Amino acid sequence: MTEAYVLHEYSQSGNCYKIRLTAALLGIALERRGYDILKGETRTPEFLANVNANGRIPVLQIVDRSLPESNAACFYLADGSSMVPEDRFDRADMLRWMFFEQYSHEPNVATLRFWLTFVGEAALSEAQRGQIEAKRAAGAAALELMDEHLAANAFFVGDRLTLADIALYAYTHVADGGGFDLGAYPAVQAWLTRVAATPGYVAMDA
Amino acid sequence: MTEAYVLHEYSQSGNCYKIRLTAALLGIALERRGYDILKGETRTPEFLANVNANGRIPVLQIVDRSLPESNAACFYLADGSSMVPEDRFDRADMLRWMFFEQYSHEPNVATLRFWLTFVGEAALSEAQRGQIEAKRAAGAAALELMDEHLAANAFFVGDRLTLADIALYAYTHVADGGGFDLGAYPAVQAWLTRVAATPGYVAMDA
Numbered sequence: 001m002t003e004a005y006v007l008h009e010y011s012q013s014g015n016c017y018k019i020r021l022t023a024a025l026l027g028i029a030l031e032r033r034g035y036d037i038l039k040g041e042t043r044t045p046e047f048l049a050n051v052n053a054n055g056r057i058p059v060l061q062i063v064d065r066s067l068p069e070s071n072a073a074c075f076y077l078a079d080g081s082s083m084v085p086e087d088r089f090d091r092a093d094m095l096r097w098m099f100f101e102q103y104s105h106e107p108n109v110a111t112l113r114f115w116l117t118f119v120g121e122a123a124l125s126e127a128q129r130g131q132i133e134a135k136r137a138a139g140a141a142a143l144e145l146m147d148e149h150l151a152a153n154a155f156f157v158g159d160r161l162t163l164a165d166i167a168l169y170a171y172t173h174v175a176d177g178g179g180f181d182l183g184a185y186p187a188v189q190a191w192l193t194r195v196a197a198t199p200g201y202v203a204m205d206a
Numbered sequence: 207m208t209e210a211y212v213l214h215e216y217s218q219s220g221n222c223y224k225i226r227l228t229a230a231l232l233g234i235a236l237e238r239r240g241y242d243i244l245k246g247e248t249r250t251p252e253f254l255a256n257v258n259a260n261g262r263i264p265v266l267q268i269v270d271r272s273l274p275e276s277n278a279a280c281f282y283l284a285d286g287s288s289m290v291p292e293d294r295f296d297r298a299d300m301l302r303w304m305f306f307e308q309y310s311h312e313p314n315v316a317t318l319r320f321w322l323t324f325v326g327e328a329a330l331s332e333a334q335r336g337q338i339e340a341k342r343a344a345g346a347a348a349l350e351l352m353d354e355h356l357a358a359n360a361f362f363v364g365d366r367l368t369l370a371d372i373a374l375y376a377y378t379h380v381a382d383g384g385g386f387d388l389g390a391y392p393a394v395q396a397w398l399t400r401v402a403a404t405p406g407y408v409a410m411d412a
Binding site for chain 1: 259260268271273274275276277278279281285286294295297298299301302305306308309310312313332333336337339340351354
């Protein structure tokens with residue numbers, strides 16, 4: 001059987017995992033199609049023409065239409081469900097954390113994991129090496145902000161799991177791969193445990 | 207009279223301008239409160255405690271609640287209006303372009319403008335100078351992707367102006383301040399003219 005949804009992905013990417021986790025929690029089936037980003041498989045002329053002109057994964061294909069950007073794909077899948085709040089402020093506040101994730105968290109926490117665990121420090125360019133210290137500080141600041149919020153709140157928005165939690169969970173739970181010590185953020189650790197206990201949860205390696 | 211909405215901002219920031227432009231197009235009044243980011247006025251203990259623990263502007267204050275992240279604030283203001291599509295795919299596709307803006311456009315196009323026009327090249331750190339070339343290439347790639355899309359479409363999503371256009375307009379129309387030549391992107395230029403012709407439009411300096 002052909003699924004209505006095809007996820008173009010790299011399985012170890014947290015951005016791709018967000019979409020799989022959202023779909024799993026909603027009981028939605030996805031066909032998975034893998035690309036090795038380390039071999040440039042998302043920069044081929046065919047990928048650029050047919051999947052994403054931006055040369056990035058994930059892309060959620062919905063029948064014959066393509067939706068790049070992980071958080072937009074999660075929004076599409078969860079729109080109308082309890083994972084997108086009905087309240088106007090809460091809905092915008094959820095997006096606030098999702099934009100925070102893409103601007104202040106992912107470029108630091110995820111990029112350091114990619115550089116240090118997947119590419120390897122020895123293979124980094126001079127310019128990349130020059131950014132490690134700033135990304136380490138900015139990533140720690142993002143985790144600290146999350147920890148402060150989660151010390152007083154069970155989830156990022158309201159009293160239940162929303163896409164804000166999914167978006168921030170994806171790279172936070174593997175932040176040690178970027179050299180971040182999650183032991184310094186106890187409220188984040190307790191929240192990671194809460195998210196993983198959600199019925200329907202799937203692990204990144206599943 | 208006290209407005210229900212207070213915008214904590216730096217007037218020359220495109221991220222702050224997005225919110226003013228969205229409000230103007232919707233006929234919503236905002237009280238503006240300015241901070242000089244070059245003097246660190248958004249990193250004071252008072253700002254961090256009362257406005258945004260992330261130390262960034264803009265923040266949209268809605269009565270007594272604060273909403274950071276420019277695109278989330280625009281979403282709050284426009285939610286339920288024609289600037290947020292009713293169609294499920296189009297709504298997610300609008301968010302796709304807004305996440306693209308924050309991930310692939312703003313950190314390159316806006317950051318180079320800030321560094322070169324506001325901070326000044328001589329005052330940049332070694333690490334910042336080492337990133338100019340990569341940001342120049344990534345910013346040009348973002349503008350090129352926009353140009354390809356706009357060569358075939360009047361607006362980013364559907365056939366009317368949405369928040370995707372507002373988000374991308376803010377820093378694109380002043381991209382020359384970061385050393386980008388908009389003459390290379392004719393479809394982007396035609397779209398800038400279309401956006402500026404929208405009834406209710408206000409300029410960044412207004």
